[in-house]
Amino acid sequence: xxxxxxxxxxxxxxxxxxxxxxxxxxxxxxxxxxxxxxxxxxxxxxxxxxxxxxxxxxxxxxxxxxxxxxxxxxxxxxxxxxxxxxxxxxxxxxxxxxxxxxxxxxxxxxxxx
Amino acid sequence: xxxxxxxxxxxxxxxxxxxxxxxxxxxxxxxxxxxxxxxxxxxxxxxxxxxxxxxxxxxxxxxxxxxxxxxxxxxxxxxxxxxxxxxxxxxxxxxxxxxxxxxxxxxxxxxxxx
Numbered sequence: 001x002x003x004x005x006x007x008x009x010x011x012x013x014x015x016x017x018x019x020x021x022x023x024x025x026x027x028x029x030x031x032x033x034x035x036x037x038x039x040x041x042x043x044x045x046x047x048x049x050x051x052x053x054x055x056x057x058x059x060x061x062x063x064x065x066x067x068x069x070x071x072x073x074x075x076x077x078x079x080x081x082x083x084x085x086x087x088x089x090x091x092x093x094x095x096x097x098x099x100x101x102x103x104x105x106x107x108x109x110x111x112x113x
Numbered sequence: 114x115x116x117x118x119x120x121x122x123x124x125x126x127x128x129x130x131x132x133x134x135x136x137x138x139x140x141x142x143x144x145x146x147x148x149x150x151x152x153x154x155x156x157x158x159x160x161x162x163x164x165x166x167x168x169x170x171x172x173x174x175x176x177x178x179x180x181x182x183x184x185x186x187x188x189x190x191x192x193x194x195x196x197x198x199x200x201x202x203x204x205x206x207x208x209x210x211x212x213x214x215x216x217x218x219x220x221x222x223x224x225x226x227x
Contacts, residue, residue: 006156034215043119043203043218044157089157100147101216105156 003027004092006104013111019077021107023090026071030092034101035064035075038087047088048075080111115140119204119219126226132177132191134222136204139185144206146187147216148179151201163187199226 005024013019023033034049050057050064050073057064063076077084090104119136126132138144148160159172161179169179176195180188187204204219 041221041223043205043221045218046215049215100159100162102159103149103157 003102004090004104006090006107008107009105010108011110013077013080013109015080015082015111015113017080017111019080019084019109019111020074021088021090021109022072022074023092023104024070024072025092027092027094027102028071029094030102032093033064033066033073034091035062036089036091036103038089038106044089077109080109082111082113085109085111115206115217117204117206117217117219119222121222122220123223124225126194126224128196128226129193132189132194132198132224134189134202134204134224136187136189136219137185138187138206141185141206141208143184144208146181146185147205147207148187148189149203149205149218151203151221157203161189194226196226199224 003026007022011019031052035047036044037047038044048059048062048064050066052068055066061078064073066073075088087106087108089106091101093101116139146163149157150160151157160177161169161171163169163181166181166184169181176198177189177191202222202224205216207216
């Protein structure tokens with residue numbers, strides 16, 4: 001059962017543009033929503049995360065927007081750079097003791113000059 | 114600081130052969146441990162997680178098993194590999210606490226079953 005749906009599967013953005021990746025979840029018990037960044041041949045690493053008590057969180061060029069009523073959240077990368085080219089995963093967890101993360105299917109982002 | 118070691122980095126195994134992937138965590142105690150598999154275009158699939166020694170929960174029925182013989186050691190095994198077991202296997206850990214759940218991933222093992 002796919003509990004976190006992520007789109008698009010791949011994205012090409014010009015350098016300096018805004019990259020937007022969307023996720024939707026089904027489980028209303030989810031209360032933590034991180035984004036992970038993965039470079040080829042490496043394990044994913046935490047990029048930014050949000051809890052549902054806020055609608056937006058910004059860290060540098062990266063912003064998470066969260067819509068609790070729609071059960072959707074998105075990652076915005078401002079002024080996208082070639083070094084941002086990677087695969088991005090959204091995730092969610094409910095923190096009920098075991099803290100399992102449910103991941104989206106990933107978005108391969110390519111920033112072109 | 115905490116580190117996670119996963120080996121080997123790459124592995125080519127024939128169908129029907131056994132498998133053992135090992136993961137160890139340093140610098141923390143009593144972590145939650147996870148095994149994920151990443152197949153192309155299918156994201157990260159949670160295979161097993163463990164909240165303590167000898168405590169293993171399986172997320173999906175499969176040809177694989179996991180064990181946690183020590184607090185900071187997590188092993189992924191198979192008695193007989195299938196072609197469909199090919200993929201990128203990732204070990205991860207998180208500190209067991211309420212609040213932010215950050216998972217720290219190892220570098221992964223690329224398994225090719227031939």
